[in-house]
Amino acid sequence: MDWDAAQYGLGLEEMDGTHREFVALVHALQTADHDNFVFLFQKLLEHTRLHFVEEGRLMRLYKFPALAEHEGEHHRVYGDLLQFNRNVRNGRLALARAYVKDGLSEWFKLHVGSMDSALAAHILRSQEEGFAIEGLVQIGL
Ligand SMILES: [Fe+2]
Numbered sequence: 001m002d003w004d005a006a007q008y009g010l011g012l013e014e015m016d017g018t019h020r021e022f023v024a025l026v027h028a029l030q031t032a033d034h035d036n037f038v039f040l041f042q043k044l045l046e047h048t049r050l051h052f053v054e055e056g057r058l059m060r061l062y063k064f065p066a067l068a069e070h071e072g073e074h075h076r077v078y079g080d081l082l083q084f085n086r087n088v089r090n091g092r093l094a095l096a097r098a099y100v101k102d103g104l105s106e107w108f109k110l111h112v113g114s115m116d117s118a119l120a121a122h123i124l125r126s127q128e129e130g131f132a133i134e135g136l137v138q139i140g141l
Pocket residue numbers: 015019051055116
């Protein structure tokens with residue numbers, strides 16, 4: 001899996017930066033040997049936790065209407081990662097390797113194109129409205 005700005009870029013650096021790191025981690029996992037896989041999977045778990053916490057913060061800050069649906073999806077995926085991690089920590093990598101190769105990268109493509117892109121569009125719209133209102137205040141309207 002490689003970063004593709006045209007496919008994954010949302011035009012909001014706060015989210016794109018995290019997504020670039022996520023793709024780099026998934027890429028590294030896809031080619032990792034046994035020990036590196038175990039190490040990188042722990043990194044992926046922590047990175048994903050923070051990724052979802054940060055999006056949750058943005059959703060609340062910008063009053064994103066589909067918060068419950070989006071966070072439900074995050075919780076589902078994080079729960080899956082925790083499940084796979086039980087195997088990984090016991091040295092059983094086959095299922096986690098298959099998940100990282102197919103399930104997780106497919107999920108990311110879908111999620112970025114739907115829920116994350118809706119969130120980024122909502123934030124960018126809110127920021128533009130905010131600037132417009134600030135502009136009116138500045139000219140005394
Ligand atoms: Fe995301």
